[in-house]
Amino acid sequence: MYQIASLFENLPVVSHSRMVNRGYGVWMVWGGTLDDSVSRSMSDFGGMLMKEGTNQAFWFFFSDDVFRVLARLQIWSKLNPMPVFTQLMPTTLLVDYNLNLSLNVSDEFTNQETALPTEFEVLIHPQLSVEVKTISGLNLEEERSPSGLSKSGWLKLIPDQGLGYESLQSWYFILIPVGNPSDKAFIKGWRSFLSEIQVLLQRLGIQYITSEVRVILPIKSLSLLRTFLKDLLVLINRVRNQEGEDISYWPSVMALVPQKGMSFNEEVVRKVNLDWDKLTPDCPHLRYRDAYLLGKDFAVNEVRFGSEQESLEGWCHVSLKKGVEDSGSDSIEVTISRRVSIGEHDDCFYCGMKNHIPSECPSRTLQGVDPNVWKQLAAIDSEKFTEGFQNIDVGMQGKEDVVAEFKKILQGGSSYENIIAKALFSINSVSQLRTLYLVWRSRGKEWPNGITEQGPEEGELIWSAFESLVSEDLNDAEILVKNAMIRFSRGYQPRALMGFIQLEMNEPEQAEFYWQEAERLSFSPLQQAYFIYLQARLQEVSGEFGAASTSYKKAFGICPNWLEPQYRRAVCMVKMGFSEQAVSYFTDVISKDPNYFNRIVIDPELDRGRLIILQSLGELWETAEAEAKKVASGIDSLTSDISQWFEEGHEFAEDAEKFMERMGRLAKIKNYVAFRHLISGVETLTGEIEKRVEYEIKVINKKVDFFREHLKEIRGEASWFPFPKLLTEFNADFNYCATKIYWIKSQHLNVAETFRKTQKYLLQIEDRLKKLKNRLVTLRVVRDSTLFIMLLGRNFIWLEVVFLGLALLCIPLLIYYSTNVQSNFLIDMIIRQKWEFQKGMILILSILALAISAFKAAVVFEKRKRELFASGEDKKGEDKKGKDKKGKGK
DSSP states (O other), rough: EEEHHHHHHHSOOOOOEEEEEEEEEEEEEEESSOHHHHHHHHHHHTEEEEEEETTEEEESSSSSSHHHHHHHHHHHHHSSSOOOOEEEEEEEEEETTTEEEEEOOOOOHHHHHHHSSSSSSSEOGGGGGHHTTTTTTTEEEEOOOOOSSOOOOEEEEEETTTTOOOOOOOEEEEEOSSSSSHHHHHHHHHHHHHHHHHHHHHHHHHOOOOOTTTEEEEEOOOHHHHHHHHHHHHHHHHHHTSSOOOOOOOOOOEEEOTTTTSSSSSTTHHHHHOOGGGGGTTTOOOOOEGGGGGOOOOOEEEEOOOSSSSSSSEEEEEEEEETTTOSSSSGGGGOOHHHHHOOSSSTTTTTTTTOOGGGGGGGOOOOOOTTTTHHHHSSSOOOHHHHHHHHHHHHHOOOHHHHHHHHHHHHHSSSHHHHHHHHTTTTGGGGGGHHHHHHHHOOOOSGGGGGGOOOOOOOOOHHHHHHHHHOOOOHHHHHHHHHHHHHTTTSSHHHHHHHHHHTTTOHHHHHHHHHHHHHHHHHHHHHHHHHHHHHHHHHHTTTTTTHHHHHHHHHHHSSSTTOHHHHHHHHHHHHTHHHHHHHHHHHHHHHTEEEEEEEHHOGGGGGGHHHHHHHHHHHHHHHHHHHHHHHHHHHHHHHHHHHHSSSSSSSHHHHHHHHHHHHHTTTTOOOOHHHHHHHHHHHHHHHHHHHHHHHHHHHHHHHHHHHHHHHHHHHHTTTOOOOGGGHHHHHHHHHHHHHHHHHHHHHOOTTTTHHHHHHOOOOOOOOHHHHHHHHHHHHHHHHHHHHHHHHHHHHHHHHHHHHHHHHHHHHHHHHHTTTTTTHHHHHHHHHHHHHHHHHHHHHHHHHHHHHHHHHHHHHHHHHHHHHHHHHHHHHHHHHHHHHHHHHOOO
């Protein structure tokens, strides 16, 4: 349960009231998070937030605008349900002698409590019923008092859904220069200062009249009043502090007076009961009740003329509190071209402009949806948007055919007006014929990515009809479409095109019917959402904003990643007068796609709530600009970090350098989209650097392990080289590699200097390992040759001994056995030349021994080499274990 008493605990206690004013108190309780638009609406209708607690707040209103704002919020809650309980009761505002505010609330209300609400509900105290009934469209209904509320007989507010309930607050602001109008200095200074004020009024879209030297201008809303007074005070402070010869400043007295039925003419000054000669120059004077509505940025100061102020209808003046500076709205201010925003027709279905009908829209000849349009707009300063619009006005000055001029601009190059015009006609690109062409060819399932999956053109009749419509031959297009509808009875394409034909024939009801048919026959979420969107757009340009908002919501439900319906839904809210409520939707789509910020700034269909929207987006601009400046200041540092981590010529370093060049160009652009891209881009690059370093460290560790294994193999191969004293250069390279590998293994590679030095060492290690491998080939040849010769020599010696013995025994045995043999020529010849025969036999047997030894050595060479190396490794391992045991024993 929420208790209203907790809101009054810390309110100031006013023992002696200087001023008292009866008004309306609003106790508000909500569940979850209260939409910002609710508080903004309450404030813009003249509400003062007196106290706020957890999920509850208490507001005070001077006027019956409180009924209108609650009615508006209740109507809006039908589109966007929200759990808010609102109770309206008589309340008295107290002002002490220090101009502090407090409240006096009847005891019957201070002990109330209520549970969390389930829907938006407004309860009115019966004492206020007479005032409610004086407002057209507001009705009351008896309501059973919920548990915890006072037994006053509360009435439920029932507003008429068809009425707008605009605020009745309106004022005239009067500005009169001080001094003699005939003085030259007066004329020069006042003209200069007035020119500065005129720029301010033009920027805010405020009309004004001049009577003699007096300036009178109407202020139609509280939000406009806050902005105007803040900008005016900032302007005065700026021009007053200028130094030099050309100073555009002149002191003036100024006052804000309620309109109260007064006509907008020069007689307003005479009807105001003020002594202008006693007003403090450069301080806006207004009633206390109006001053307190301005909010926390303004300080209320009492004046010292006339009788003592005894009511809130008395006069005071305001100033900006210390530390309150310009809101930053100058950064996103854009004055839209009159040629774009003014016209005699209804909003064009295709583009939203009023200077032509749909069948004449320049967008009909555009082909494809070009995303580069928004990239080009994001690449120029937001301050240049106004220049682009002004160029459009200048270029069209004296030209009657606006449509033809826009077509020329759309076909132009990359000047500001060309970029602005292309962006203007891209705002509603989904509603245009070029998107229908893409939907027909699309093979995707959902927006927005599905539209990029394009297939070939299919169906000659359909495409012929489409070309006829684009070429403005409606009769031929209609005939072809009707034939296509007969031929393809279940096809959505002819019905989709027939809807556009009916639209251009000014038959919106028929267009909606055919698009409903196309929706029914479509087979993918992309197509269904598209045709629902077209119906919603038709409802929007027909003025059925509530129905359009519902349809856009339905399209968004089918394709939840599609931001376009959300944007159009917010536009409908602005057109309905719910500009404050639309801000949260705009903020949401901007957070997902920053290009919508620029889109909002140049959209002519937001004219009704343009000032409120741009003011609300000012905070987004300030935040993004401040963060972008901070990021931009760190670009040089980030570039230095990259050079510290990676060697020049490194693949990642080259890509990062190109990326940083793009970020550097973005840092010079004053555009919200550029701010966001700069912030996200640098953040992404910072993350990529960290990921790349982690990856490189893993690669380094793997390379080090790989190099170490190769080094072990090289050591094992080289250790059998029989002439170690010849390995001086080889050992130097080997020891260098081993030393660097050990160094790398013992270092922390997350330090930039160590990381970069490690990469340098790895290249050197790899180069020296290649040299070692090349030298190892020679070492292997020498080693293997030596081993082969040893094996060959050992076998040869044994065979040579055996063969020599046989050779020595051969002659004596031959002589011995020849005595028992009959005379033989061959034996006789051998005996006669026994020494020559023995020499020949020794030579033959030696050769045979060498051949047999070589053959045997070749056969057993590899086996003996493996056995020899294996036994050597085992011996080394045993020696190492022995040393380890000996070391442990010690």
